[in-house]
Amino acid sequence: MTSVTGVVAALGLGLILFFLLFPTLIVVPMSVGTASHIEFPPRGITLRWYIEYFHDPDWMAATWFSLRVAIATTFSATLVGTLAAIALVRGRLPGKEFLQAFTLAPLVVPHIVIAVALYLTFAPLGLTGNLTGFVIAHTMLAVPYVVVTVSAALQRFDPALELAALNCGATRIQAFFYIVLPNILPGVAAGAVFAFLASFDEATVAFFISGIEGKTITRKMFEDIDFNLTPVIAAVSTVLTVLSLILMGMIEIARRRSGYGGPRR
């Protein structure tokens, strides 16, 4: 009896896992199919769609724009988020609980509301379709991830180490750079990767504040899915997926090794 229920349970679990994984990874075989419309399973294998992607000036422009936005966002979000996390964890702040909740608010407010609101405010200021507007918007969206990971790292940091540094004659600034920062660095690095992906994969806000010129890869995908559904999109999707998996996999491996945590959801 147990073996029958065991088989049924394993089968059910397998089906659910298939449901999780199949639509996630199906873009990979589709991106190498030879037919010019999407077919599955592909009849032949070709890299044609990747070549088309890399030779299409529109796709390349969108890709570079996304990369510039994501890299600038990574820097600003990591800096702003790390500073804030230090104060939120270790500082004496009035209304600390409120500030902590407030910092995380962009995570809970539906992105469509934020997107429409940013469009309304940024359009008249000329902040749509350019780097500045995107970096401001994406930094705001990405910063909670940095705050979370750096806070987690700071929680584990023993303040006695900092006292010891001061006792050894270090100034506060020295103690921070020589003692605190090296210890929370894995958390900061993880936060930076999250920030990069939060920007690079972001689609909703990007859909609204992109312009004819400044257009992210996600906005370009959105348009092409609506108007010409070619396997190039599958190739782009595969590139996006592989990039995400590599970066998140790195974080996961680092987390397992150092046990630093990261934003467990």
Add this chain to the structure above:
Amino acid sequence: MWTALQRRFRDGSSSPREYGTAMSLGLVAPLLLLLLIAFVYPVGRLLWNSIFAPDATLVHYGRIIEEPLYLLVLWRTLEIAFVVTVLAFLLGYPVAYAMARMSGRRAMLVAACVLVPLWTSALVRSYAWIVILQRNGIVNDLLEEAGLIETPLRLLYTKGAVILAMTHVLLPFMILPIYSILRNIPDELAKAARNLGASAPQAFLRITLPLSLPGAAAGTLMTFILALGFYITPALVGGPRTLMMSTLMAQQTTELLDWPFAGALSAVLLASTLLLVVLYRRALSFNKGFKIG
């Protein structure tokens, strides 16, 4: 996630050494400034517009209820979010349970099946559903080849498609909170129940399930909140035929430029989200009475 973060913060405030107020304020100032410019002001302005553009009026809110189309969208949004949440719970709980109880390679495999979708862009995954469900997509191809249908079925741009795709996209957000609670329930408890005379289903229903309720509540509310305001998937898979709150908002702003009405819709979305966040935190504080492990 929300309350876990809160807890992290709170624990930290008890550290023996604190930075002074002035310095701390200096450190959070850039973040607060950023949030004011890019979050509070734009969202505030959108909401303000819904009431005071040009004069104080609730007419835009009235339209949501009065016009049958909009009421239908509101109803459909709630319905889809509800069905997605229920489906995600039914599919997610067993996965979370398996993840928490397995060990070694199997656990890694299940975890990978959950984390890989989580880490993959929602846009890519919604696109995959288009490919699966479209007229000459995978499902129709298979059905035709099997001789079950003669003409392709219209699967895309239906409520069912939105529900299916959104369940897929949001499933990891259901699984992970349940998993994190289940993982902290020692296996010994179910064993103790079995030793004391409970059958396997009894041990699950009386011990494991009640203890995992905070995680189930967290996952359910998280999924429901995300489903209410989700844009990408309904936009791609639902299309204009299956409008939800989010896609209606997009239509109102990009095509009709009706900002006050978009503001009113935002207010409704925000209010319901806020209400659910409060419930969510209540649900998580439900386990304060006892300590697991």
Add this chain to the structure above:
Amino acid sequence: MHGASVSLRELGKSYGPVPAVERLAIDIRPGEFLSLLGPSGSGKTTLLMMVAGFERPDTGAIWIGDRNITQVAPNRRDIGMVFQRYALFPHMTVAENVAFPLRMRGFPKTRISQSVAEALSLVQLEGLEKRLPAQLSGGQQQRVAVARALVFEPAVLLMDEPLGALDKKLREQMQIEIKRLQQSLGITVIYVTHDQEEALTMSDRIAVLRDGYLEQVGSPADLYDAPATAFVADFIGKMNFLDGICRKLGADCLEVDLGRSGTIILPQQPVASAPPLQQGQRVRLAVRPERMKLDRHDDRKISGVIEAVIFAGASHTFLIRLAGGEIIHVQTQATHGGSLPQEGDRIGFVIPDDAVHVFPQAEC
């Protein structure tokens, strides 16, 4: 309630290629307190889990009284169990925890509340019925676990290192209480521990396990005075070991060459050497520190230099380095008056013949 016999018959269990328990057989008498003693990984917890029904043995059978329970589901075994970290249900009050096994058995409400009250008074926890486990001290949690395991009057109680989480003082107090409870109820107890002192204090018999094998089973005195293997000798109490080679093997005489430390002559076939010893075989001698006597005359065959003297209230322990480099502990009753040997003194010692255990070296 009264105890039942437990019979473990040729039990075997392996995880993949690694055997956790190997062909293990023990018969436990009704009302007996049997400890499973061994280092971690010795298979004692696996054994307990098999008795409780959480692990299925690959071979062999488990009998309780005249009932073969090998294939019985854990919830139908009627065996009480106290888990390592108690496994109290955190969402239930003390009373609900204790009532749980009775509710599972469908007892009527009045009967349940009566039994719960009795069980709680048995462990002296009256008045804490409404508390949640998190609101109890470690010792109180332990008592709840015991009450919950006893409330349905099982004939056998399993305890998996139940006192491991308590501090030393509380642990000693609980040892006495558990022992008294066991004796007054007449229940059979199988008690897993890695603490040999605890096992010696509480048990009627101790089964020593090592790498899944049963090394020896016997009363605490048996194990202490007549260890069957060097492992048991080392695991129970303090023991000096000396490695050497069998030289002369007369009719009733054995000479062991200890290399540079000298030789020891044993007049008769010594204790515990089941297979007969061979000439030239490597052996390990074991002697308890308190069985050795110091001898000021250093013309003895074996002597050494005192490295340290440790005073421990009732006794002195001398650490003596032999010529071959081995350190020997000799424990004497603390004497008042008279001069004690000092550090650096050269000293001989006497080993009573019946105090020496000889083990063949291969198994060490």
